[in-house]
Amino acid sequence: MNISELLARNARKFPNKTALIDGDVSLSYQEVDDTVNRLASSLASLGITQGDKVVLYMPNTKEFLYAYFAVLRLGAIIVPVNARLTAQEVQYIIEHSEAKAVIAHDWIYEELASLVHTVDVIWVKTGEATDGWRSLTQLIANGYTFPIVCSLNEDDEATILYTSGTTGRPKGVLFTCRNILAVATMMALETKMDKHSRLLHMMPLSHSAPLHLFFVGGMYVGATHVLSATFSPEALLQLITKHEITHFFGAPVAYLLTAQHPRLHEYDLSSVQYWTYGGAPLSAKEVQFVAKQFRTDRLMCLYGLTEAGPNGTYLSPEEHATKAGSVGKDAALHCEVKIVDEHGKEVPPGEVGEVVLAGEGIMKGYYKDEEKTAETVKNGWLYTGDLARCDEDGYIWIVDRKKDMIISGGVNIYPKEVEDALKLHPAIVDVAVVGVPHREWGETVKAFVVTKEPIEQLEEECKRFLSDKLADYKIPKLYEAIHELPRNATGKILKQVLRGMDHETATRS
Numbered sequence: 001m002n003i004s005e006l007l008a009r010n011a012r013k014f015p016n017k018t019a020l021i022d023g024d025v026s027l028s029y030q031e032v033d034d035t036v037n038r039l040a041s042s043l044a045s046l047g048i049t050q051g052d053k054v055v056l057y058m059p060n061t062k063e064f065l066y067a068y069f070a071v072l073r074l075g076a077i078i079v080p081v082n083a084r085l086t087a088q089e090v091q092y093i094i095e096h097s098e099a100k101a102v103i104a105h106d107w108i109y110e111e112l113a114s115l116v117h118t119v120d121v122i123w124v125k126t127g128e129a130t131d132g133w134r135s136l137t138q139l140i141a142n143g144y145t146f147p148i149v150c151s152l153n154e155d156d157e158a159t160i161l162y163t164s165g166t167t168g169r170p171k172g173v174l175f176t177c178r179n180i181l182a183v184a185t186m187m188a189l190e191t192k193m194d195k196h197s198r199l200l201h202m203m204p205l206s207h208s209a210p211l212h213l214f215f216v217g218g219m220y221v222g223a224t225h226v227l228s229a230t231f232s233p234e235a236l237l238q239l240i241t242k243h244e245i246t247h248f249f250g251a252p253v254a255y256l257l258t259a260q261h262p263r264l265h266e267y268d269l270s271s272v273q274y275w276t277y278g279g280a281p282l283s284a285k286e287v288q289f290v291a292k293q294f295r296t297d298r299l300m301c302l303y304g305l306t307e308a309g310p311n312g313t314y315l316s317p318e319e320h321a322t323k324a325g326s327v328g329k330d331a332a333l334h335c336e337v338k339i340v341d342e343h344g345k346e347v348p349p350g351e352v353g354e355v356v357l358a359g360e361g362i363m364k365g366y367y368k369d370e371e372k373t374a375e376t377v378k379n380g381w382l383y384t385g386d387l388a389r390c391d392e393d394g395y396i397w398i399v400d401r402k403k404d405m406i407i408s409g410g411v412n413i414y415p416k417e418v419e420d421a422l423k424l425h426p427a428i429v430d431v432a433v434v435g436v437p438h439r440e441w442g443e444t445v446k447a448f449v450v451t452k453e454p455i456e457q458l459e460e461e462c463k464r465f466l467s468d469k470l471a472d473y474k475i476p477k478l479y480e481a482i483h484e485l486p487r488n489a490t491g492k493i494l495k496q497v498l499r500g501m502d503h504e505t506a507t508r509s
Contacts, residue, residue, distance in 0.1 A: 008150075037143065037147055039070035060201050078159050092170070102121050158176060174364045186311055186332050186361070199247045214249050272298060283325050303327035303398070309362065315328040329395045352414075409442065424469070431485075447479050449462070
């Protein structure tokens with residue numbers, strides 16, 4: 001079995017069933033498969049063959065789907081990149097992955113204009129051909145619909161996803177068909193997807209959870225896919241209501257923004273069976289707020305890393321009532337989980353250790369980086385870099401990223417614990433805590449705070465509020481009010497940006 005065969009099989013089984021909806025365009029599985037065969041035959045005529053890498057620079061559109069499956073159908077390796085990356089960032093990925101072709105969307109191809117005559121690859125874009133660019137539309141028109149049978153097996157390489165690069169150059173995470181199928185089937189089973197399901201894709205399909213869990217997972221069962229090139233609360237509400245969506249995955253920030261929509265209650269969201277979120281857990285307070293605003297008890301937290309497929313653990317809708325804020329108790333299908341100390345030994349409940357994962361979804365490795373692969377995967381276990389503890393019921397609570405832990409005066413401080421406490425303040429809407437250099441203590445704690453309205457004497461107010469919630473050594477000594485926190489395309493806070501910000505405006509004690 002391979003990823004391309006999922007589409008081909010659905011075209012044989014459900015030829016007239018709606019496969020995708022993109023704006024006003026609705027296409028059946030047979031129509032999509034025919035288009036993929038046409039494009040694959042034309043890409044083959046350009047010299048794309050098994051093992052070649054092809055970069056996709058596209059938002060969530062029907063052309064993404066065509067290109068994704070056409071490349072895989074030839075046995076080539078797909079390299080999806082975020083549509084918001086700059087030319088310099090894309091150039092690094094092209095060169096590092098040794099890509100043979102780039103397929104871009106007409107809406108954004110001009111971002112790469114400086115590369116077209118300097119980087120030696122095949123350049124293809126949607127719409128009409130232009131200087132240096134071939135036309136995807138013309139390639140499809142010139143191709144033939146005779147079925148192309150993909151020769152890949154489950155152990156063959158299929159995809160390279162580049163990490164967000166929040167701490168340096170992005171790393172290429174290499175997956176086999178087996179890795180992707182393992183996590184896709186996991187998601188389909190854990191969220192009860194079937195051929196009647198209707199999935200809304202608003203988060204970038206260049207990222208692991210939207211692509212492997214929901215896009216490929218939905219293809220596994222023959223679901224209908226509704227594509228949206230961008231996210232906005234209004235678009236989310238409209239599309240769910242219009243298309244009676246059953247499954248949606250979003251970053252926590254997508255839920256928090258939508259929960260504040262002034263007309264949210266005017267929309268019928270009752271079709272949704274699973275409101276899934278990942279990338280970061282929602283706090284108990286945030287879960288209660290989102291659940292109340294969405295009028296739902298179907299929130300589901302997903303925890304996992306790109307390097308794991310992603311796979312890991314989940315907190316079911318039924319568990320949210322008592323364990324919101326945790327990432328669940330049990331590992332998901334095809335996965336195992338442990339919390340270990342620095343020697344790889346499991347820690348007892350209540351103690352902080354590193355989360356490690358094992359299973360068929362674990363990456364084959366970092367592309368062209370055996371040393372980093374060996375550091376990350378040891379004896380079949382993926383070391384996540386996430387610090388966590390188990391409670392008395394076995395539920396896992398992420399404490400922080402190992403690299404974000406602050407050591408002040410020899411004492412460990414976990415920023416997430418401080419952030420969760422500050423978020424309880426009624427005037428604070430967002431917060432990030434980092435360690436900044438201190439000549440005596442090594443590091444001291446600083447909070448970047450986003451408020452509904454300005455807070456006079458921010459330092460005094462925050463310290464007062466935290467005084468009965470945290471030990472005094474955990475309470476930030478420095479505070480800075482900012483308009484919004486810097487985030488990457490998946491909603492993760494870019495703490496290295498905060499660490500590099502000018503500290504002169506900070507309130508010091």
